[in-house]
Amino acid sequence: TKSKRYPLYLGEEGLTALRSIYQQLQPKPSSVLVISDSVIAPLYMKQVTEALADADIHTYVIPSGEKEKSFENYYAVQTYALEKGMDRRSVIIALGGGVIGDLAGFVAATFMRGIRFIQMPTTLLAHDSAVGGKVAINHPIGKNMIGAFYQPEAVIYHIPFLYTLPEEEWRSGYAEVIKHGVIGDAHLYDWLQKEILSLEDLRGEKLQYALQRAIAVKAKIVAADETESGVRAYLNFGHTLGHAIEAELGYGRMTHGDAVAVGMRFAHLLSERIYGIELARKEFEKWLLGYRYPKLPPELNIERLLLRMKQDKKAELGVIRMVLLKGIADVCVEEVPDVVVLDTLAQFAQ
Ligand code: ADP
Ligand code: ZN
Incomplete structure (x- = not known):
């Protein structure tokens, strides 16, 4: 798998970076789905959707925790995306730690054979999982057993998001x-x-x-x-x-x-x-x-x-x-x- 180069933003102005990266996407996104978890969404979802202003925005929140990196959630997100009429020009934003990055990334890798995604890591640990192009969900038989190599359009580390980490x-x-x-x-x-x-x-x-x-x-x-x-x-x-x-x-x-x-x-x-x-x-x-x-x-x-x-x-x-x-x-x-x-x-x- 030849990885493509993509921008990494790291700093205090991640929301501005998100807005400009989003606006520069070609072709222009038809809609966007922000996927997050039940701890992160109440804290930061609003800031992220506001940064996207006039986009056709959908959001999906899964419970927090490693066991949620499941086929059931994967399937539920796909269903939601289809019901909302998302298409090949839609974009997924993963707002969260490794669980959300992996799950949302695997949804993006497979929805309509692959749509663009942007990663906004909210944990320190995710500096590791967000780089390297691996996305996956767990199977009861083993962690990360079902997945793909798939590169995001951008990784945006908005440093202020990290400060609520336990x-x-x-x-x-x-x-x-x-x-x-x-x-x-x-x-x-x-x-x-x-x-x-x-x-x-x-x-x-x-x-x-x-x-x-x-x-x-x-x-x-x-x-x-x-x-x-x-x-x-x-x-x-x-x-x-x-x-x-x-x-x-x-x-x-x-x-x-x-x-x-x-x-x-x-x-x-x-x-x-x-x-x-x-x-x-x-x-x-x-x-x-x-x-x-x-x-x-x-x-x-x-x-x-x-x-x-x-x-x-x-x-x-x-x-x-x-x-x-x-x-x-x-x-x-x-x-x-x-x-x-x-x-x-x-x-x-x-
Ligand atoms: P990682 O695999 O990167 O550690 P997880 O997705 O497993 O990330 O997240 C670890 C835990 O921290 C989860 O319970 C998640 O809901 C929570 N969490 C993630 N980001 C934040 C944040 N910025 N502030 C508070 N809690 C967070
Ligand atoms: Zn590790």
Whole structure:
């Protein structure tokens, strides 16, 4: 899939940006459907529809939560769009976090074989999901099992929308910012350690800067992956164990970012073992725990975690492949024998 280039707006004037991007769409949209969730819509829907002024606007609000990224909601939105007479020249705007971005994006990718969509992420975590062109819904058998590669016309990050995010959502999204620093931007990594002493520092210009650098890492890796396949796997740093923890606890018991933070600490330990090197592992741990990222929940059984890691989508033939670290912005994908993973997990759990 060749991705097209599209504008990314990041700043305090996202509504103005939306208006001008919308007005410049060619061919002119026949109508627009803003899709959002029940937490975000009461806060921001009005501002968004007002920015679109004279357009023929419809809105659709789904309940908030990961379980709403469902076929039922997908179908209900399609039905609504058809009933409202939307056509190939209609546009969808996704106003929300990853759930809305993925669901609305997949609706856009498939309605009338694909209509234009604009993404307005309202979470910090969505800096990750909004870049890279993946859209999907969940199936009871697995997350993101039904989806497509589909690029938006634009991604518009209106920074002021983020400030109502609950604290644990800040922490969750920030884990992916840290990840992007670790895998691809040593300067960002150092800057975060120096400037973001607590999550409350993630405001205004600092927030904007951190987001911009993190998005740049993601965009660069996604673009590189189109030529030399494989680098996209780097984005999985911290996720092999992170996903296993989420699945073992039951989805929603720990935020994605909290689980990834645990996974990133584990990847440090494993990297030191595999490569026989010393990383700033203790410092990294202290740094993350300072933001109140959790430790590995003691109730989790490490053999079961290992099994989950072997079932990971990215594990081929049950061989655990993990993104490991030789240094900041210096990562490799390695096949790690089960026994080594298990033994390191045992040490990590102490
Ligand atoms: P992500 O996958 O990006 O974390 P979700 O769609 O799962 O995003 O949203 C996480 C939670 O935060 C949901 O309960 C959602 O309703 C809520 N939420 C999203 N954006 C905001 C916001 N700007 N202010 C307050 N709550 C928000
Ligand atoms: Zn992630």
